[in-house]
Amino acid sequence: xxxxxxxxxxxxxxxxxxxxxxxxxxxxxxxxxxxxxxxxxxxxxxxxxxxxxxxxxxxxxxxxxxxxxxxxxxxxxxxxxxxxxxxxxxxxxxxxxxxxxxxxxxxxxxxxxxxxxxxxxxxxxxxxxxxxxxxxxxxxxxxxxxxxxxxxxxxxxxxxxxxx
Numbered sequence: 001x002x003x004x005x006x007x008x009x010x011x012x013x014x015x016x017x018x019x020x021x022x023x024x025x026x027x028x029x030x031x032x033x034x035x036x037x038x039x040x041x042x043x044x045x046x047x048x049x050x051x052x053x054x055x056x057x058x059x060x061x062x063x064x065x066x067x068x069x070x071x072x073x074x075x076x077x078x079x080x081x082x083x084x085x086x087x088x089x090x091x092x093x094x095x096x097x098x099x100x101x102x103x104x105x106x107x108x109x110x111x112x113x114x115x116x117x118x119x120x121x122x123x124x125x126x127x128x129x130x131x132x133x134x135x136x137x138x139x140x141x142x143x144x145x146x147x148x149x150x151x152x153x154x155x156x157x158x159x160x161x162x163x164x
Contacts, residue, residue: 026054034065110152 028046031039038061046054067075100108118126133141
């Protein structure tokens with residue numbers, strides 16, 4: 001695959017990957033050979049890029065180098081999907097991502113567990129739930145969210161449970 005074809009895929013990895021923050025300036029010579037190959041389009045401007053951006057690009061290139069061909073294909077598909085979104089849709093996704101990042105570790109774990117539980121359902125049941133949720137009014141959706149949060153808060157924690 002030619003380097004210029006890697007550029008969009010590296011961006012895809014950055015868009016779907018985690019956030020890497022730079023602790024110190026990352027020079028072009030600090031990158032591995034694989035990272036430099038993937039980031040060739042940035043070579044001339046590398047030193048003028050903000051440190052945080054360099055760190056994110058380097059992390060994305062590192063993740064890219066660690067991917068197998070199937071993972072790279074999936075990353076490319078996610079990037080194409082991202083490109084097809086409107087600016088408003090992208091902004092909404094970024095906002096939801098930031099909201100998630102602002103949650104406590106316990107809240108994040110609860111959301112991840114619920115997501116895994118949903119993913120373990122049969123496809124037809126997931127489709128039913130999606131359709132039902134989509135057809136609700138915003139007020140109905142909020143009431144469901146509130147009820148689920150309350151149920152989670154009311155659930156006894158392991159330390160609160162009596163011994164068997």
